Amino acid sequence: MTSTKKTSKHELIPVHEKLSDTEKEKLLSALGISFREIPKIRKNDPALAEMDVKAGDIIKISRKSVTAKNTVFYRGVTDV
Amino acid sequence: MNIDEIKSKLNPKLIEEIESYLPKGTSADKAKKVYEEVLEEYQEAKVSPGECVGIITAESIGERGTQMTLNTFHLAGVAEMNVTMGLPRMIEILDGRKTIETPMMEIYLNEPYKSGKNIRELAMQIKETRLGEIVKEFVIDLAENSVAFTIDDEKAKILGITPSAIMKAVEKGTKISVKNSGRQYVVPVAGKDAGVNEVYKLKELLRNIFVGGIKNITQVLPIKRGEEYLIITAGTNLKSVMESEAVDKQRTISNDIYEVYSVLGIEAARAAIINEMYKVIEGQGLNIDDRHIMLVADMMTVDGSIKGITRYGIIGEKSSVLARASFETPIKHLINAALVGEKDPLNSVVENVMINQIIPVGTGLPKIVMKQPEEKK
Numbered sequence: 001m002t003s004t005k006k007t008s009k010h011e012l013i014p015v016h017e018k019l020s021d022t023e024k025e026k027l028l029s030a031l032g033i034s035f036r037e038i039p040k041i042r043k044n045d046p047a048l049a050e051m052d053v054k055a056g057d058i059i060k061i062s063r064k065s066v067t068a069k070n071t072v073f074y075r076g077v078t079d080v
Numbered sequence: 081m082n083i084d085e086i087k088s089k090l091n092p093k094l095i096e097e098i099e100s101y102l103p104k105g106t107s108a109d110k111a112k113k114v115y116e117e118v119l120e121e122y123q124e125a126k127v128s129p130g131e132c133v134g135i136i137t138a139e140s141i142g143e144r145g146t147q148m149t150l151n152t153f154h155l156a157g158v159a160e161m162n163v164t165m166g167l168p169r170m171i172e173i174l175d176g177r178k179t180i181e182t183p184m185m186e187i188y189l190n191e192p193y194k195s196g197k198n199i200r201e202l203a204m205q206i207k208e209t210r211l212g213e214i215v216k217e218f219v220i221d222l223a224e225n226s227v228a229f230t231i232d233d234e235k236a237k238i239l240g241i242t243p244s245a246i247m248k249a250v251e252k253g254t255k256i257s258v259k260n261s262g263r264q265y266v267v268p269v270a271g272k273d274a275g276v277n278e279v280y281k282l283k284e285l286l287r288n289i290f291v292g293g294i295k296n297i298t299q300v301l302p303i304k305r306g307e308e309y310l311i312i313t314a315g316t317n318l319k320s321v322m323e324s325e326a327v328d329k330q331r332t333i334s335n336d337i338y339e340v341y342s343v344l345g346i347e348a349a350r351a352a353i354i355n356e357m358y359k360v361i362e363g364q365g366l367n368i369d370d371r372h373i374m375l376v377a378d379m380m381t382v383d384g385s386i387k388g389i390t391r392y393g394i395i396g397e398k399s400s401v402l403a404r405a406s407f408e409t410p411i412k413h414l415i416n417a418a419l420v421g422e423k424d425p426l427n428s429v430v431e432n433v434m435i436n437q438i439i440p441v442g443t444g445l446p447k448i449v450m451k452q453p454e455e456k457k
Contacts, residue, residue, distance in 0.1 A: 011330045012348035040384040047345030061347055066370045068091035078384055
C-alpha cells in the first residue's frame with residue numbers, strides 16, 4: 001500500500017490509499033459485492049493527482065467522522 | 081470474548097468516551113464488564129438491516145425544514161455582507177446548484193499575516209482591482225479624440241501593481257497601443273472619425289479593465305476570529321487564492337461546493353456538503369442528527385461527481401421508470417420509456433407501492449429460501 005500523506009493537503013481531504021490487487025479481491029468478497037456496486041471516484045479527481053491509479057482500482061479513504069472518529073470508506077476508480 | 085475483541089466491535093469514539101469516564105485504577109475485570117454492557121447497548125442501537133434510512137432521513141430533514149424561517153438575509157456577524165441562509169441556502173446545497181447566490185471564501189493565513197500584520201494591505205491585494213479604482217482622474221481630450229488618465233501611485237504601490245502591468249492590461253483590454261509619458265497614460269480612440277460617444281465608451285471600458293488582484297473576488301473583509309485574523313471574501317476563486325504564499329492552504333475554504341469539488345476532489349466536496357448543511361441547521365437553531373446529513377452527502381457524491389437531489393440529479397439516475405415518474409414530470413418519463421421499450425423489474429420501493437405489492441424494506445426484504453427435498457428413488 002502506497003501512502004500519500006502530504007503536509008500540504010487540505011484538511012477536508014482525507015487520506016486516500018490505493019488497495020493492492022489481493023486486498024481488492026479480499027475486500028470485494030468480504031463485502032459480497034462486485035466492483036460495479038461500490039461508490040465511485042473519478043480518475044482525474046484532484047485528490048488522486050499524485051497517485052498512479054487506473055480505472056478498476058479501489059481507493060481506501062480514511063475519513064474523520066463526527067459520530068465514530070475514524071471511518072473507512074471505499075471508492076472504485078472510474079474513467080471520465 | 082476478551083477485551084480486545086469487544087473493543088474491535090466498538091467504534092473509536094465510544095472507546096475514547098468509555099475510557100474518559102472510567103475512574104483511575106479500575107480493575108481489568110470491572111472495565112471488561114463495562115465494555116460488555118456498552119457493546120450490548122451499542123448493538124441494540126444499531127440500525128437493523130432493511131431499515132429504510134433514506135425515508136427516515138427525508139422526514140427528519142423535511143420536518144425540521146418546516147420550522148425554518150424564509151429569512152434570506154442575515155448579517156455575517158461583523159460587517160455589511162449579505163449571506164444566503166436558511167431554507168434557500170439548504171435548497172441550494174441539496175439541489176447541487178452550480179452557481180450559488182452568495183459565493184464566499186474564508187481565507188486562513190500564514191504568519192505574519194495570521195497575527196494581524198499588514199492584513200488590510202493583503203486583503204486589498206486579494207480583491208480584484210479594476211483600473212477605475214486606482215486612477216486619480218480621467219481626462220477626455222475631444223480635440224485629440226483620446227482619453228488620458230493618471231494613476232494614484234500610493235494605491236498602486238500598496239496593491240503591487242506596476243506601470244508596465246497597467247500598460248499591458250490596458251493594451252490587452254482595449255487593443256489600442258498606449259502612450260506613457262511619466263505618470264500619465266494616453267489612449268487614443270481607434271478610427272479617425274470617432275465621435276464624442278466613442279470617446280466616452282472608451283473611458284467606461286478603461287474604467288472596467290482588470291488590472292490586479294484575484295478575479296471574481298468582489299469584496300474583502302479582514303476579521304478576527306479567536307486568536308487569529310482571517311479574510312472573508314464575497315466571490316470565490318479558490319484555485320488562485322491557494323497559489324498565494326500568504327494563504328494557509330490546509331484550511332482556506334469556499335462555500336461553493338462545485339468549486340471545492342473541482343479543486344480538492346470528491347471527498348472534500350462531501351465534507352463541504354456536510355459542513356455547509358451544519359451551518360444552515362445551526363444558524364436556524366435546529367437539531368438534525370449527523371447521520372442523516374452524512375447519508376445525504378454520501379448519496380450526492382456516490383458516483384464520483386456531485387448530483388443534486390433533483391429530477392436531473394440522483395432521481396434521474398434511478399433505474400426504474402415508475403420511480404422516476406413518481407417524482408416529477410411523470411408524462412415525460414413514461415413516454416420516453418415507452419419509446420425505447422424500457423423494462424421495469426420492480427426491484428425498488430416506489431414502484432412496488434404503486435402496484436400494491438410488498439416493498440423490499442424491513443421485514444419485506446428477506447425472502448424464504450427452501451431446500452428442496454431430495455427425490456426418492
